[in-house]
Amino acid sequence: AQKITQTQPGMFVQEKEAVTLDCTYDTSDPSYGLFWYKQPSSGEMIFLIYQGSYDQQNATEGRYSLNFQKARKSANLVISASQLGDSAMYFCAMREIQGAQKLVFGQGTRLTINP
Amino acid sequence: DAGVIQSPRHEVTEMGQEVTLRCKPISGHDYLFWYRQTMMRGLELLIYFNNNVPIDDSGMPEDRFSAKMPNASFSTLKIQPSEPRDSAVYFCASSFSLGGTEAFFGQGTRLTVV
Numbered sequence: 001a002q003k004i005t006q007t008q009p010g011m012f013v014q015e016k017e018a019v020t021l022d023c024t025y026d027t028s029d030p031s032y033g034l035f036w037y038k039q040p041s042s043g044e045m046i047f048l049i050y051q052g053s054y055d056q057q058n059a060t061e062g063r064y065s066l067n068f069q070k071a072r073k074s075a076n077l078v079i080s081a082s083q084l085g086d087s088a089m090y091f092c093a094m095r096e097i098q099g100a101q102k103l104v105f106g107q108g109t110r111l112t113i114n115p
Numbered sequence: 116d117a118g119v120i121q122s123p124r125h126e127v128t129e130m131g132q133e134v135t136l137r138c139k140p141i142s143g144h145d146y147l148f149w150y151r152q153t154m155m156r157g158l159e160l161l162i163y164f165n166n167n168v169p170i171d172d173s174g175m176p177e178d179r180f181s182a183k184m185p186n187a188s189f190s191t192l193k194i195q196p197s198e199p200r201d202s203a204v205y206f207c208a209s210s211f212s213l214g215g216t217e218a219f220f221g222q223g224t225r226l227t228v229v
Contacts, residue, residue: 035217045206045220091158100170103148103210103218105158 002027004094006106013082014114020067021077021109023092031097034075036066039089039108048090051075053097079111087113121207121221128228133195136224139188140209148218149182149192150206158206164190165212197228 003026013019025034036048051059051066059066067076079086092106120139128134140147148163162172167184175182179198184190194201204225210218 037220043204043223045208047217047219050217101146101165101212102160102163102171103208104160105150107157 002029002032002094002096002099002102002104004092004104004106006092006109008109009107010110010112012112012114015084016081018078018080019082019086019111021079021090021092021111023075023077023106025073025075025092025094027094027096029096029099033095033097034066034068035093035095035103036064036075036077037091037093037105039091041088045091049077082113084113084115087111119207119209119219119221121205121224123224124222126224126226128197128226130198130228131196132228133193134197134201134226134228136192136194136205136207136226138190138192138207138221140190140207141219142188143211144209144219145187145212146210146218147184147190148206148208148210149190150208152204152206152223153202161192194226197226199228202226202228 005024032053034051038046049059049061049064051068058068063080065078089108089110091108095103122137145166149161150158152158161174162182164184182192204223206223208218208220
């Protein structure tokens with residue numbers, strides 16, 4: 001069964017520093033997608049970045065990059081030059097592509113950026 | 116497109132009452148997901164549909180919960196009878212069938228059962 005694990009309930013980072021949010025996953029499907037979402041205090045779920053299991057390069061979107069280590073089954077989100085507006089909950093998610101395409105989420109990490 | 120639309124945004128109801136949450140997915144999307152978010156349990160997948168057909172409802176907590184998707188543009192999640200422990204934010208999300216495409220979320224319905 002597919003499973004997503006985020007082991008950091010909370011993280012505190014100084015503004016302008018880089019931050020890495022951890023995510024590990026488990027699946028038996030060789031074809032899957034990994035996603036990161038941001039949930040600010042207002043509550044909406046905002047898609048940030050996607051990585052496919054067969055992608056050769058790590059995904060990047062502006063200040064966001066995904067450190068994908070397939071053998072270790074990890075998909076860590078890296079935020080460079082953090083800003084106060086990055087304070088939010090961050091969720092890692094996985095979707096099996098060949099299977100039933102269920103989209104499951106990790107427990108989330110609450111990131112706080114300090115000025 | 117206006118995105119995924121959920122209604123109501125907030126619902127306060129008394130224990131024992133029936134509650135119906137509504138969702139309009141993005142036009143053309145053929146997957147629809149219902150999630151429940153609480154502090155204790157995080158973001159739980161309750162049920163999801165493909166082409167209006169329920170694929171997996173193993174996340175539905177008990178028989179008091181039911182979901183339907185009568186057509187491609189509308190889905191409901193019903194709780195009958197409601198209990199205080201059902202208080203949570205309920206999200207609906209939709210996506211295309213390609214596994215590499217992200218799901219788009221509605222604004223959520225904050226349910227409070229008193």
